[in-house]
Amino acid sequence: MIAPPNPAHFRDPALRPIAEKVLGGTRLDPADGIALFETSDVLSLGALAAYANARKNGDRVFFSANQHLNPTNVCVLRNTCVFCSFARLPKEDGAYTRSLEEVYQEAAHAVGAPTTEFHIVGGLHPKLRLSYYAEMFRGLKERHPTIHIKALTAVEIAHLARIEKTTVEAVLLALRDSGLDTMPGGGAEVFSTAVRATIAERKLTGQEWVDVHRTAHRLGIRTNCTMLYGHVETAADRIEHLTMLRDLQDETGGFLTYIPLAYHPDHNELGEEMGRVGSATTGYEDLKNVAVARLYFDNIDHIKTHWPMVTPFMSQVVLGFGCDDVEGTVVYERVYHEAGAKTAMHLPYRGLVELIRAAGKRPVERDSFYRPIRDAFDDLEEPPVAGAFAPSVHAA
Numbered sequence: 001m002i003a004p005p006n007p008a009h010f011r012d013p014a015l016r017p018i019a020e021k022v023l024g025g026t027r028l029d030p031a032d033g034i035a036l037f038e039t040s041d042v043l044s045l046g047a048l049a050a051y052a053n054a055r056k057n058g059d060r061v062f063f064s065a066n067q068h069l070n071p072t073n074v075c076v077l078r079n080t081c082v083f084c085s086f087a088r089l090p091k092e093d094g095a096y097t098r099s100l101e102e103v104y105q106e107a108a109h110a111v112g113a114p115t116t117e118f119h120i121v122g123g124l125h126p127k128l129r130l131s132y133y134a135e136m137f138r139g140l141k142e143r144h145p146t147i148h149i150k151a152l153t154a155v156e157i158a159h160l161a162r163i164e165k166t167t168v169e170a171v172l173l174a175l176r177d178s179g180l181d182t183m184p185g186g187g188a189e190v191f192s193t194a195v196r197a198t199i200a201e202r203k204l205t206g207q208e209w210v211d212v213h214r215t216a217h218r219l220g221i222r223t224n225c226t227m228l229y230g231h232v233e234t235a236a237d238r239i240e241h242l243t244m245l246r247d248l249q250d251e252t253g254g255f256l257t258y259i260p261l262a263y264h265p266d267h268n269e270l271g272e273e274m275g276r277v278g279s280a281t282t283g284y285e286d287l288k289n290v291a292v293a294r295l296y297f298d299n300i301d302h303i304k305t306h307w308p309m310v311t312p313f314m315s316q317v318v319l320g321f322g323c324d325d326v327e328g329t330v331v332y333e334r335v336y337h338e339a340g341a342k343t344a345m346h347l348p349y350r351g352l353v354e355l356i357r358a359a360g361k362r363p364v365e366r367d368s369f370y371r372p373i374r375d376a377f378d379d380l381e382e383p384p385v386a387g388a389f390a391p392s393v394h395a396a
């Protein structure tokens with residue numbers, strides 16, 4: 001356990017009363033959260049968040065052997081989610097829709113690998129019905145009986161309910177019966193109505209996103225939650241978003257982890273409008289979004305860094321700023337690479353172990369519910385030389 005930081009030493013005096021609350025176990029209020037986002041004293045912020053994380057997770061840092069699958073990039077909201085670089089219209093260049101056999105072939109990479117989870121998300125295809133996904137999940141479970149299926153964002157679930165003319169609950173029940181185990185947290189973006197009107201005007205509202213997750217939790221389907229930061233949102237918007245997530249967690253306890261997602265400006269309309277092509281969020285913003293989340297979410301155990309967005313280098317740094325999960329091997333990452341991410345598509349298992357160890361932390365391979373699978377790695381092949389986890393530059 002690390003020693004608590006001394007608030008008297010904090011450079012920003014606005015952080016001192018907040019630190020006293022954290023050290024005393026008092027929940028932070030929205031004004032505290034905004035002050036945390038507005039500080040430039042990231043080292044004090046990080047020390048406080050690292051302490052809060054150590055109280056929950058000790059020196060463990062989790063990772064998973066997972067594989068992403070994106071069955072289609074065709075999406076009916078392609079022209080209105082202006083931050084998105086992944087989606088295509090049905091006849092647009094680069095549009096693809098996988099047959100079930102193609103999904104199974106891609107998933108077959110998991111054979112012989114230590115993969116424990118498929119993470120499956122895609123666009124809102126106008127013609128792919130509930131039966132396509134139900135059959136996909138059944139087929140994947142037949143071929144990989146021990147695999148965990150984490151699939152379909154709240155936005156995809158709501159879309160399926162709409163085209164099937166049924167309820168979110170009916171869709172979730174059908175998918176759960178077909179093999180869906182948990183849901184990812186994507187599609188949340190920023191809940192603020194004004195922000196959504198600017199970046200995703202036809203996407204389901206923040207309240208509707210929360211309602212889908214509330215329904216999933218009631219059905220015993222645990223989920224993740226996210227926020228897309230680094231575009232037009234304010235600190236107040238971010239805290240309103242985090243507060244809505246924290247409130248739902250108080251009510252259901254169904255969230256497994258929170259993942260701050262960094263906006264990437266390449267190849268999308270919003271990036272062009274903002275004149276921000278080629279650069280993503282700043283390091284300060286990446287650090288703050290992890291640290292503030294760790295301090296604000298007293299009721300969510302885990303904060304995950306998504307290395308394909310912020311780079312493995314930044315993911316390693318945030319392990320000292322309150323983060324306890326570095327995502328996983330991923331294998332094929334398409335969503336952020338379409339938006340200009342320069343990271344590799346895949347991090348090797350051994351590379352993840354070394355990345356965590358080099359940050360002075362204890363790697364633990366986890367399953368999808370954060371139960372430890374493995375925490376001793378001495379029989380892995382010789383560790384790679386320093387920097388061996390460095391991402392190759394992806395030719396996007």
Ligand code: SF4
Nearest residue numbers: 075077078081084087
């Ligand atoms: S963010 Fe999701 S819903 Fe919006 S266009 Fe992209 S794939 Fe479609």
